[in-house]
Amino acid sequence: MAYEIPVTQARAELAELINRVVYGGERVVVTRHGKPLVALVSAADLERLEALADASKERTVSTVTSIGSATPTPSEHQRFGIAAEHRGPHAT
Numbered sequence: 206m207a208y209e210i211p212v213t214q215a216r217a218e219l220a221e222l223i224n225r226v227v228y229g230g231e232r233v234v235v236t237r238h239g240k241p242l243v244a245l246v247s248a249a250d251l252e253r254l255e256a257l258a259d260a261s262k263e264r265t266v267s268t269v270t271s272i273g274s275a276t277p278t279p280s281e282h283q284r285f286g287i288a289a290e291h292r293g294p295h296a297t
Contacts, residue, residue, distance in 0.1 A: 207232040212242060 208231050215222060215235045225231045226245045233245040246254075 207234045207244065209234045209236055209241075211235075212237050 208225065210218070210222065210233060212235050215233075222233050222245055226233055226247055230247070232250070234241050235243045235245070
């Protein structure tokens, strides 16, 4: 669990907060009006977060590229049917 601190207090205690993160292994969430604003995390935690983000992007790209053609085949039209049909302005 992260230690929460208001931004006004965090300004005054920045050196102490950095020590808590670096040497105490804590994560500090700076809040404004009780809502999370930013977080102080160790450089190691940041590297892990960036690696997770990169891996997530790679999985998303490979999933999208493996889907193949987005054009439905005739059998798909037949299987799913037509839910709505555009008839133009003069159709009855």
